[in-house]
Every structure is written in structure tokens, then in C-alpha cells.
Amino acid sequence: MGILGWIIFGLIVGALAKWIMPGRDPGGIFITILLGIAGALIGGFIASALGLGSANSFTIGSMVIAILGALLLLFIYRKMRA
Template sequence: MGILSWILFGLIAGAVAKLILPGKDPGGIIVTILIGIVGGLLGGWISTSVFDGAGVSGFNLASFVWAVVGSLILLVLYRLVFHRSRS
């Protein structure tokens, strides 16, 4: 699956991750979109490198799940880092 597909998945995955982890995030919608895009790329990389690409072969449910997982990881890390720097 190409990088453009992961970016598209990332846009959608960022929105889904925000629905799963609601709350006030610093940076607003732009940061959430960027987290989603990078999270989609992270999910693709995790799946390809750790599981040898298992289930990531195009626009399918497994690919979307990996994009959401990557977005959730980044969203949690972003909240932890930003919250600590403000305290």
C-alpha cells in the first residue's frame, strides 16, 4: 500500500482516534489531522515491519485498524508530552 493511501487512511483514522479518546486537545483540528496522518503512516510501518505486512494489502479493514492504532498511539503520546510540559 502506498504512502498516499496511508495519508488518506490517516485523515480518517485521526477522526476515529479522536472519537475513541475524546477530550480537549491542544492544537485543535489541524494537530488532530496531522496526528492522524502520521499515525496512519506509523500504523503502516508497524504492520509492515513487525508483522511482515500481514493484512496490509490495500483499502481493507486490517489496514484501517492499523491506521487507527497508530493514531491512538500518537494521540496518547502527544497528550502525555504536552500535558507534562504545561504542568
Template sequence: MGILSWILFGLIAGAIAKFILPGRDPGGIIVTILLGIVGGFLGGWIGSQVTGGGVTGFNLMSFVWAVVGSVILLAIYRLIFHRSHA
């Protein structure tokens, strides 16, 4: 899968992560989109570690792992940001 596909995949995964974890995000929509993209890569890495194989192509399990990575990253970002400004 090309880098452009992963970015698109991450954008969609980030939107779903935002739906799963609603609320105001520190940094706004741009930071949320970037977290979604990076979360997609994180989810792909986690998926490859758990399943023992790489994440292959644009399929349902790849999408699930991308959403999982995005949710994890968004939650960590919120914890760090809110803790430093609380």
C-alpha cells in the same frame, strides 16, 4: 495507494482515534487532523513491521493499523503537551 488516499485514510483514522481518546486536545482540531494523518503513516509502518509484508490497499487491516498508529501518536502528543505545561 497514492498519497491522497493515505491522507484521506489518516483523516478518518484520526477521527476514530479522537473518538477512542476523547477529551480536549492541545492544539485543537487542526493538530488532531495532522496527528491522524501522520498516525496513519505510523500505523502502516507498524503493520508492515509486524506482519512482515507491506500494507496493501484500502482494506480493513490497513484501516485498523492506521487507527492504532493514530491512537498511539495522539496519546504520546497528549502526554508530552500536558507534561510540559503542568
């Protein structure tokens, strides 16, 4: 997947993560994209370490892994901020 694919994937994943876990978070679309990309990286790392797969292509499984990673990032961010 190229850089444009990762940006689109990050936007979709970040938006879904914020939709699943709503709240008052700073940032707009750029933070949402970065959240989604970072979530894909973290979710892919954890899933591959556990032998569950990875987030290296645009599939439903990789999207679920990326969303879980983004939700984890949101949870950690909110706990550190509170």
C-alpha cells in the same frame, strides 16, 4: 492510493482516533487529517516490522493499523504535554 485518497483516509482515521480517545486537543480538521496520516505511517511501520501487515491500501485491516498508530500518537502527545 493517491494524495486525495491519503487525505480522505487520514480524515477518517484521525476522526475515529479522536472519537475513541476523546480529550481537549488543539487543532481542527487539518490536525485531524495529519494525525490520521501520521498514524497510518507509524502504524504501518510498526505492523510491517512485526510482520502483521501494512497500511498501504484502503482496507479494514489497514484502517485498524492506522487507527492504532494514531491512538499511539495521541497518547504520546498527551503524555508529553502533561
